[in-house]
Amino acid sequence: MFMQFLSKNVAIAAPNISYPFTIWDIILWIGIGSLSVIGSHTYLVWYGSGTWYGHPTILSLKQIIMESVSDLRSPSSTSTSLSNGAPNVAMKALISSINAEYQRSDKFVAGQGSLSTNWPGRRFVITDSWILASRFTEFKVVKQSSENMLAIVASAFSVLDPSSLTQGGQPDGESLGVQTIVTVRFIRTDTGVCLLSFGLPASNLDELRSKLRFPLIQSQGVHLEPTIIQRFIEAFTQVVDENQIVELPVNYDLEQCIGCMVQQANVTLNRQCESSLSSPSVVNNDQSLEGNQCGICYCRPLWCLECLARWFASRQTNNHRPPTEWLSGRVPCPTCRTYFCARDVSRLVVAQQQSD
Structure with missing residues (x-):
């Protein structure tokens, strides 16, 4: 009874109800989908049939080869050899060169x-x-x-x-x-x-x-x-340049910095300050005086000056210290967690072998 009453009201309110899609709409959407599939397949077959010679990347590589071709081979002959489907020695050498440099860690x-x-x-x-x-x-x-x-x-x-x-x-x-x-x-x-x-x-x-x-x-x-960190690195470097230099033995092999893997390790931690004479007022609220004192680090050189300065600044921001107090702070060594300050960082110099 309720459904009969509802159907009558719907018919009176909307007497011209029609289907949301006509048969022509369905044919149109099916046609668009079919053309998209056929077009994509044709596009891939056209590229793949000639070893992707028509792809924009391949065209740019061919242009690089043609610009750097030697005088013994004319650009027209190079273009002809690159346009066919046969493997090209110059193209393979170029791709191998790009792959070799891309796989290096210093990119x-x-x-x-x-x-x-x-x-x-x-x-x-x-x-x-x-x-x-x-x-x-x-x-x-x-x-x-x-x-x-x-x-x-x-x-x-x-x-x-x-x-x-x-x-x-x-x-x-x-x-x-x-x-x-x-x-x-x-x-x-x-x-x-x-x-x-x-x-x-x-x-x-x-x-x-x-x-x-x-x-x-x-x-x-x-x-x-310059960012705050960049300005701090400059100030940190000036302090380190005033510290005592540590001379390493002859033929000492310095490792790559584990922070950036680009530069050689060029600094070490060598305690030079008198942290035991510091007043308790310089100690952070969440650290004890004993834990905040500079200690002796026995780690081998693993960091460059810039990466160590960035580590120093990052620990200061983690403790929510204002930038004006960063340079006077103390942070743990990234490896052994021994506390150090800017006065404990020394540059490294490898001793030169004396000739007879």
Whole structure:
């Protein structure tokens, strides 16, 4: 009885009810789906039938080979050999060279879907000879050249960095809550063409500059202020330069810094301060006087000065100390947890072998 009453009311309220889709709508959607599948299959078969010779990445690699071809072989013959489906020796050698440099640990990497990218999924790698940039549907290869290339910092802007905040919302890390992102453009000086543009944190510019074979300059109007950590590293370095130098035996083999794996270890912990004479007022509230005293570290040299300074600053931010008190603080050794201060850090010098 209720259903009969409901059906009558529905019929009166909406007498012209029709199906949401007509037969032509269904045919249209089936046609679009079929064309998409057929088009994708044709696209892949067209690329794969010629060893992907029509792919933009392969075309860019062919262009690199043609630009660096020797005088014994004309560019036209090189283009002909690369356009067929047969394996090409030059192409294989080029790909092997890129793979070999990419597998090295000293390459510069930015991206991986963090604040250093304009959107997730981008990756930017620089090796000794190559600049590699990947996006969702594109992989671009640029060969470094010291003759006709230039890198320009085109713009800079600041964003909130959630990764530098603790669970309690306190700023932590190098950026202390704010990250400066710069846009770097790689330009050919002979043509003025922008080969590549990428965004990365301003704190990575020094490492980027060390991997480039050409200059990295700032455009007019772009001013980059050093971060708090960078200013602390400069002050920390000045204090270390005033400390006593530790001389190592002849032919002492220094290891790579375990913090960056780029520079050699160049500092060691050598107690030089008199922490036992410190007053209790310099001790943190959550630490005892005994635990806050500088001790003797027996670890072998494992860190470079910059990485040790970053470790020193990170421990200060974890304790929520103001930056004005960082340089006078004490932190545990990264390896043995023995406390040390800036006066206990000494540069290393390997003794020279005296000739007869």
